[in-house]
Amino acid sequence: MNIALLTAGGVGNRMGQDIPKQFMTIDNIPVIIYTMRAFQSHPLVHAICVVCLKGWEVALQAYANQFNITKLRWVFEGGDSNQHSIRNGLLGLRQAGCNDEDIVLVHDGVRPLVSESIITENIEKCRKYGYAVTGMVCKEAIMEKEGDCVRNIAIPRERLIRTQTPHTYHLKALLDAHREADERHIENTVASCTLLSALGIDSQHLVAGSERNGLKLTQTEDVELFKALIHTEKDEWLK
Numbered sequence: 001m002n003i004a005l006l007t008a009g010g011v012g013n014r015m016g017q018d019i020p021k022q023f024m025t026i027d028n029i030p031v032i033i034y035t036m037r038a039f040q041s042h043p044l045v046h047a048i049c050v051v052c053l054k055g056w057e058v059a060l061q062a063y064a065n066q067f068n069i070t071k072l073r074w075v076f077e078g079g080d081s082n083q084h085s086i087r088n089g090l091l092g093l094r095q096a097g098c099n100d101e102d103i104v105l106v107h108d109g110v111r112p113l114v115s116e117s118i119i120t121e122n123i124e125k126c127r128k129y130g131y132a133v134t135g136m137v138c139k140e141a142i143m144e145k146e147g148d149c150v151r152n153i154a155i156p157r158e159r160l161i162r163t164q165t166p167h168t169y170h171l172k173a174l175l176d177a178h179r180e181a182d183e184r185h186i187e188n189t190v191a192s193c194t195l196l197s198a199l200g201i202d203s204q205h206l207v208a209g210s211e212r213n214g215l216k217l218t219q220t221e222d223v224e225l226f227k228a229l230i231h232t233e234k235d236e237w238l239k
Contacts, residue, residue, distance in 0.1 A: 001046045001102045002123055003093065004039040004071075004166075008032050008060070008109030009051050009078020009085040014218050020053055021217055022109045023060075026227060029067070031217055032060065034112035034230075036069045039105075042119050049074035050109065051089040083189050087178040093171060100172035103127070106192050107166040113212040113229065114166065121207045122168040131204040132168040133193040135161040136214065164209040164216075167192040177201070 012021035022032045032050070039045045048071045052060050057075050064072045076092035078085040086106055093104070103126050107114060118134055125132035138160040143150040153160075169177075169192065177196050181189070189195040193204055215225055 001098065002044055002105065003098065003102055003171075004036075004045050004048045004105045004107060005086065005089045005093070006032070006035060006039075006048065006050045006107055006109040007078070007082060007085050007089075008056075009053050010082075011053065012110075012218075015220065020056065022053070023056060023063075024217075024223070026223065027230070030063050031112060032109050033063055033067045033069065035107070035109050035114070036064065036072065037067070038112070038114045038116075039107075039119065040069050040071050042116055044120060044123050045071065045105070047071050047073045049076060049089055049093060051076050051078045051085040051092075053078050081188050082191070083178075083181070083187065083195060086174075086192060087182075090171065090175045090178060094175060098171055100170065102171045103168060104171050104174060105166035105168045106174075108216055110217040111165055111213065111215070112217070112226065113210075113215055115210060115213060118207060118209060118213055119166065122166045125205045125207055126168040126170065129203065129205045130170060130173060131196070131201065132166075132207050133163060133204045134166055134207045134209045134213065135163040136209045136211075138162055161206065162209075162214065163191060163193055164213050165191070166207075167204075168207075169196075 008022040015021040023030050039048050052075050054077050076089050079088050105122055122132045138157045142153055142157055142160055144153050177199055186198050
């Protein structure tokens with residue numbers, strides 16, 4: 001079974017709104033619904049689970065019912081960090097009877113423009129290699145901040161990856177990684193790919209992301225960009 005694990009456990013302080021960013025409505029549709037729709041419509045995704053901010057579980061289920069998200073099977077309580085929220089979701093899937101070899105696509109609940117092709121390639125690469133991480137090669141000149149100044153980084157930008165999500169693994173592999181992280185007191189990693197890297201896993205195969213999928217709704221200007229993108233059609237002359 002292929003399962004989308006969506007993280008929606010944050011409060012969204014940087015967005016500065018009265019409700020968590022994943023539950024903000026844009027064109028009368030909650031952000032989390034836009035994200036769930038991408039996995040709902042994908043033929044290779046069999047189920048969705050959401051790790052949800054405590055107190056918003058009923059609202060999430062109500063929205064899923066309203067917008068016909070029939071693949072939503074599990075809602076688990078979020079933790080006090082992204083790492084802990086993902087761990088809660090994995091433990092919930094295990095307790096729900098999911099299999100060791102089930103494929104889990106960990107995806108940000110506020111990254112709503114993930115494409116069908118990105119989801120497909122994550123599943124295919126995980127099947128083939130065991131690990132898949134979505135990302136893009138950096139186009140910008142990347143520098144390191146030191147105080148109020150910047151300085152050069154020796155690594156060529158062609159080797160630097162801007163990671164996105166999904167990050168995709170077999171359930172047992174990712175659950176084992178979280179258990180090992182607990183034993184080694186590795187805390188507050190920002191993503192599943194960095195957690196596995198901290199444990200010495202260097203074989204996470206890259207899935208080509210996109211600028212659209214790079215849009216993670218974190219600040220108010222991201223909402224403006226998202227609205228522009230969903231109301232824009234590709235010009236016919238573009239290949």
